[in-house]
Amino acid sequence: MSRFVDRVVVHATAGAGGNGCASVHREKFKPLGGPDGGNGGRGGSIVLVVDTGVHTLLDFHHHPHQRARGGTQGQGAFKTGANAQDMELRVPDGTVVFDDDGEILADLVGDGTRFVAAQGGRGGLGNAALASPARKAPGFALLGEPGEERTLTLELRSLADVGLLGFPSAGKSSLVSVLSAARPKIADYPFTTLVPQLGVVSAGDETFTVADVPGLIPGASDGRGLGLEFLRHIERCSVLVHVVDCATFETERDPVADIEALEAELARYTPALGGSLDDRPRLIALNKIDVPDAAELVEIVRADLDERFGWPIFPISTASRAGLRELSFAMGAAVAAHRASETPREASRVVITPKAVGDSGFTVEVDPEVDGGFVVRGDRPERWIRQTAFDNDEAVGYLADRLARLGVEEALAKAGAVPGCPVTIGDMTFDWEPSTPAGVAMTMSGRGTDTRLDATDRIGADQRKRDRASRRSHLSDAELAAGARYASDHELDDPER
The missing domain is CATH 1.20.5 (Single alpha-helices involved in coiled-coils or other helix-helix interfaces)
Structure with missing residues (x-):
């Protein structure tokens, strides 16, 4: 049995980049031919792609954990590791992506629209790429970056032009079935419709889609019934139609009270995509006029509805199909008016934001958890920490040189750091020993020497x-x-x- 799933939580893990290779070229009569270690390959990213052939998020309900492949490691002889292929996840048209804080990251509308849910890690540089006049044969390579890990919430918001609202058993499913080729489930008990049903309707020159939303009841915005779970499907609707059951046997209900109750629930619902449902044009469809008592009720309440709401009223019958032509043409005219007033969407443009003047790319803060400690935050320092193999002394020295060139040591000195104080960068905490005299009272060494080598335990x-x-x-x-x-x-x- 097929299931309709319109909200899932996806744990996306991109692939890690491959490690760089530390290799030295060797051949006959050339025992030390120089570094020839290749770079690691890039890890695969996880990309959400809109596919109009997909109509539900059921696949992610059964497989919430998605993991892309990692890049391969570099090899000697300047062989670069292979890049991993991106993992493309097909999602329905109208999917909205949220982060952990409930903020909208992407509104995926249109076939082929793409969104990078998790970025793959970059591959580490091999020692051939790290060679320089000062470091002719590096004995280390950089590690590949881990792939991005994100927990995302995907919600499907149907792309319908007209949304049908009403109490359970008001006749919404029957109306969709007679106006379009859709065949929703129809039965004589409440909450027959458990999932939104879409139908395509043609009225003259206009073609539009109609969404049958599960029945709403008072308190739906607070979680009662099924309405709260599917109110999101009317957020994109440009026209709302109240389908009122005029042949109900519940004596305490009447068309005016039914519409007022549903309007109160709509007013309390806040669309996640922004805007409000109050500005959407409304139509009123008084259903089941084939029943004599219902036809009499229509004549009684028509004036009250017109005075109370002022919206166009259409007495209809899905059984005899009376009034359906007038209603469909009114829907088409309202949809056409909305399309004409809608501002055409511009093609998305790539925006390049230059780096701000004076922005060092990192910050130094006092560590609130460690007495006398400091925390360095920034994309580049944290990335360099992830790329460093701390079991290699030369790699650690290279990291120290990079941080010094970036100005981290100078910033730590200005912030009040002293040699030996704990400094945290990313997931690594170490005792700070300044390698340059930037703002720190240190004895200058001669040309070609490095005072850091004096502290080594190696015998000369x-x-x-x-x-x-x-x-x-x-x-x-x-x-x-x-x-x-x-x-x-x-x-x-x-x-x-």
Whole structure:
């Protein structure tokens, strides 16, 4: 049995970018031919595409988690990793995309309209791309960026020109069935219509669509009945038609009270797409005049309806089809008037916003959770953190150089940071040790040296020579000569030498 789903929550995860490759070119007579590591491939994005052949969000109801493929890793010999293909998700025409905060991200109208729901991660650079005159053979590469993860709410708002409103069993489904080729379910019990039904109607030169919305009852805007779930389907309607049951057996109801009750619910409903339902033109269809009591009631209440609302009134019967021609032509005229007054949509243009003058691209704030700590926020610093392999000292040094060139260290110094204070960038927290004298009292080093190397635990060549001399100081000349011959013999016997 088919189901109609018009609201789903989708967890979209784009593909991660491939890691860059750290490789050195090697061939005969060229043991160190320079870096040749290729870049990683781009991860696949998740894109929503409008398809007029899709009419429900049922697929996402069964598969709410959508994950795109990641890019492949770069390889040696300058081989770039392959880019992953974007994942295209087909959605119905009229789908509205919301974020976690309920803000509208996109209103997808028109066949082929596209929206990037989650952006794929960029691939990391290989060491060939990181080579420079100062760093001729980098021993590291950048990691690929993780794909964007987003939780989105998709809601379908039907694209209908005319919306039929009324209490349950007012005859809305019957009206759609006789005006168009649609065949909605019709039965003699309330809430027969559980999902919106669309029908295409032709009246003279006008062709328009009619939406049969499930029956509304007082309190629908507060969640009673089925009306609240489907009021969103009349947000795009340019004309609203009140279908009134004039042959109801409920003595406490009358056409004026029914319309007033539904208008009160419409006034309390706030369309998510903006605007208001108050400015939509209305028509009144007094249904079931084939019943004698209903025909008499129409003559009684016509004057009251005209005085109370002032909207065009059409007595109709879906059983005998009386008055349907007049009603359909009135609908077509109202739709045509709305289309003529509507401002034509302009084609979307790409807007390039230049970077503001003086914008460094990051901010430095005091960390409210860590005493004496600071937080650096910005797209580039956070992206660089994600791209760094912290198990590689050279990669960490490259990150420090990038942050220093961007001005992060200078900004930290101006904000009051001192060496050793915790600094958080993205998901990484580290103890800040300034690598440049930007605003910090540090001893300047000579040309070609780096004071950061003084703090390393690695033993230098000079120290190794002194240690070797101290170990050999107590040996005699004969013992030193025997040791030299032993080392020479084993060097010749070594097959790898």
